[in-house]
Amino acid sequence: MTLDLLLEFVRTQYEVHEWKHAIAILRYDFPSEWHDIIDVLTNFRLWRTEIETPGGSKSAVASRIDGEFTARGWRERGFNTKIVVDEAEYASPTHKVDCYKNGIALEIEWNNKDPFFDRDLNNFRLLFDLRAVSVGVIVTRCDELQQLFDTLGRGSSYGASTTHMSKLLPRIEGGGGGGCPILVFGISRGLYTDGARS
Numbered sequence: 001m002t003l004d005l006l007l008e009f010v011r012t013q014y015e016v017h018e019w020k021h022a023i024a025i026l027r028y029d030f031p032s033e034w035h036d037i038i039d040v041l042t043n044f045r046l047w048r049t050e051i052e053t054p055g056g057s058k059s060a061v062a063s064r065i066d067g068e069f070t071a072r073g074w075r076e077r078g079f080n081t082k083i084v085v086d087e088a089e090y091a092s093p094t095h096k097v098d099c100y101k102n103g104i105a106l107e108i109e110w111n112n113k114d115p116f117f118d119r120d121l122n123n124f125r126l127l128f129d130l131r132a133v134s135v136g137v138i139v140t141r142c143d144e145l146q147q148l149f150d151t152l153g154r155g156s157s158y159g160a161s162t163t164h165m166s167k168l169l170p171r172i173e174g175g176g177g178g179g180c181p182i183l184v185f186g187i188s189r190g191l192y193t194d195g196a197r198s
Contacts, residue, residue: 002021002023002024002027003016005023005024005027006023007038007042009042010041010042014187014188014191015142015184015185015186015188016184016185016186017169017183017184017186018181018183018184019177019181019183020179020181020182021181022137022181022183023183025134025181026104026135026137029134030102030103030104030135033101033102036069036072036074036101037137040069040072041139041185043068044064044065044068044187044191045191045192045193046061046145046191046192048152048192048193048194050064051149051152052154061110062108062109065108065139066098069099069101070099073101074100074101075099075100075101076097076099076100077096077100077105078093078095078096078097079094079127079130079132081093081094081126081130094123094126094127095119095123097123097127103132103134103135104133104135104137105124105133105135105136106138106139107136108138108139109138109139109140109168110139110163110187111157111158111162112162112163113161113162114162114164117138117167117168117171117176118171118176120136121171121176121177121182124180125176125177125179126178127180128177128178128180128181133180134181135182135183136177136180136182137182137183137184137185138168138182138183139184139185140165140168140185140186140187141158141164141187142164142186142187142189143164143166144189145187145188145189146158146164148192165186168184169184172184
């Protein structure tokens with residue numbers, strides 16, 4: 001893993017995993033997108049008030065990260081894919097990607113049900129095979145945050161069957177992403193700020 005290509009802040013404040021040289025591909029072949037990712041991660045803080053606020057269809061944490069990428073030109077993106085056999089065409093739709101820019105697909109999985117990881121990885125695999133995605137990136141949370149959630153009285157909202165690092169890694173190691181280079185960032189307790197977001 002080429003962790004030396006990451007800023008020290010990102011190396012120390014996130015749990016980082018990569019497969020198939022994702023960091024080098026991003027850094028050297030997609031420098032603008034790489035800069036966006038590093039910039040968003042460097043400026044992110046996990047605010048207590050956002051943890052304590054009940055989530056809806058999309059949590060405050062995920063919405064804020066998504067908004068930072070949107071401000072940098074990333075967009076939610078769906079793909080119209082199909083399979084053609086002789087003259088017959090079969091629709092093969094994919095799920096929308098949270099944030100997409102120039103062949104880089106980024107998913108934010110803060111507190112969804114863990115099968116969302118299967119969906120994301122299958123999407124990365126298919127879109128990589130179709131040459132629509134060069135690298136897949138997932139931002140999720142570290143397992144260590146569970147203790148913090150318990151302390152704040154929010155532990156039941158972040159259960160064992162929701163998206164966190166130990167639910168993701170076995171899926172990737174088991175080949176869920178196929179040949180797609182993948183980079184994963186886990187939000188750690190070091191990013192926590194005990195106060196209200198200004």
